Amino acid sequence: MLKLNLADFSLEHFMAHYWQQKPVVIRQGFDHFTDLISPNDLAGLACEEEVESRLVYKKDDQWQAEVGPFESYQRFGKEGWTLVVQAVNHWSPEVAELVKPFAFIPKWRLDDVMISYATPGGGVGPHIDLYDVFICQGSGRRHWRVGDLGEHKQFAAHAALLHTEPFEAIIDVELAPGDILYIPPGFPHEGVALEESMSFSVGFRAKSSCDLLSGLADYVIDKELGKALLSDSKRPICQHQGQINASDFSIIKAQLQAVLDNNTLMADFAGSYLSKTKCALDLQALDEPLAAKEVVNELLAQPLLRTGGLRCLYVDETVTQGVCYIEGERFDFGPACQQAVVALCDNDALSHALLERGLQNPEFVRQLTEWVNAGFWYFQD
Incomplete structure (x- = not known):
């Protein structure tokens, strides 16, 4: 099992002084770290x-980018190119293990584990990310430069590549296997492979206000909520037809605020919206579906494992009612299932003991069986 080693500071110190504030190099954050997937399997x-x-x-000194799937890599030669694959934790249980050492950050903030394989001289160019990332060095070495926050001008080096102009480095290091480089959003950086190498990037993304408002609007429309009309009875006679006066403006804001103040609505939106995965899941539906009794009995013999990348969340506002949100859907199992719902969302491996209260509820067992048969959870054997 991977264990994060912080020799120079505690997790509490990291969260207080580095998280979303400034980059830092964590030397040998993972002892004896080896690639969690081979370059061939990644390809x-x-x-x-x-x-x-x-x-x-690069081709003729110009940046190029191609989107997969790829049939062959022979035409790229042995130097100067990088393969980047998103959400590898969805497809490889070994790579999914890399998420666990970062469990001090909640799952709703997790984006994915991106892996890059680079030949000598390979990189993706100087750029700025809008998410927090822990770059864990696997095999080989890479040279990393990180700049400070500032007014960095960005430009399209290619239609699929947004780069930033040259920057002065505040971190200039080589990463060896097991080293970790943490970079918050907004800090320009560039990595160049010194030799054939692999990097494993655990990314944590926060939604913008624009994203959240757009998602909320879609949710309210889909659920046919927020249909109460603006009310302005007993309003005074209008003196200026083109004016939205202070009183009217307050009514409009109150109309919108009423949606935001509906805690149950907002909890259901947050849980549904944030539990939806961005990338496809590797769902292996069972050829011979299990019966509910078989699932319960099998739980007595071995743990039930969550498929990589599956998002399972609960919100304090609704969890007391046994509500959870999985892959964008809301599930309500009742107050007696609260403990089982929390266990379901907090644990990657589920035992009979963890789910004991829920297994007494026929609807919980029925839904769990449906999830197992669809491949959301699976038994190893």
């Missing part, structure tokens, strides 16, 4: 239609 994933991947390289 194989990038051949699949469902997997998001891209190749970045």
Whole structure:
């Protein structure tokens, strides 16, 4: 099992002084770290239609980018190119293990584990990310430069590549296997492979206000909520037809605020919206579906494992009613199932003991069986 080693500071110190504030190098954050997937297997994933991947390289000193799937890599030679594959934790249980050491950050903030394989001189160019990332160095070495926050001008080096102009480095290091580089949003950075190498990036993304408002609007429309009309009875006679006066403006704001103040509505929106995965899941539906009794009995013998990347969340506002949100859907099992719902969402491996209260509820057992048969959870054997 991977364990995060912080020799120079505690997790509490990291969260108080580095998280979303400034980058830091964590030397040997993972002892004896080895690649969690081979370059060949990573290249194989990038051949699949469902997997998001891209190749970045230079041609005639101009940046190029191609989007997968890829059939072959021979034409790119042995130097100067990088293969980037998104959400590898969805497809590889070994890679999914890399998420666990970062459990001090909640799952709703997790984006994915992106892996890049680079040949000597390979990289994706200087750029700025809008998410927090822990870059864990696997095999080989890479040279990383990180700049400070500032007014960095960005430009399209290619239609699929947004780069930033040259920057002065506040971090200039080589990463060796097991080293970790943490970079918050907004800090320009660039990594260049010094030799054939692999990097494993655990990303945490926050939604913008624009994203949240757009998602909320879609949710309210889909659920046919927020249909109460603006009310302005007993209003005074209008003196200026083109004016939205202070009183009217207050009514409009109150109309919108009423949606935001509806805690149950907002909890259901947050849980549903944030539990939806961005990339495809590797769901292996059972050829011979299990019966509910078989699932319960099997739980007595072995744990039930969550498929990589599946998002399972609960919100304090509604969890007391046994409500959880899985892959964008709301499930309500009743107050007696609260403990089981929390266990379901907090644990990657589920035992009979963890789910004991829920297993006494026929609806919970029925839904759990449906999830198992669809591949959301699975038994190892």
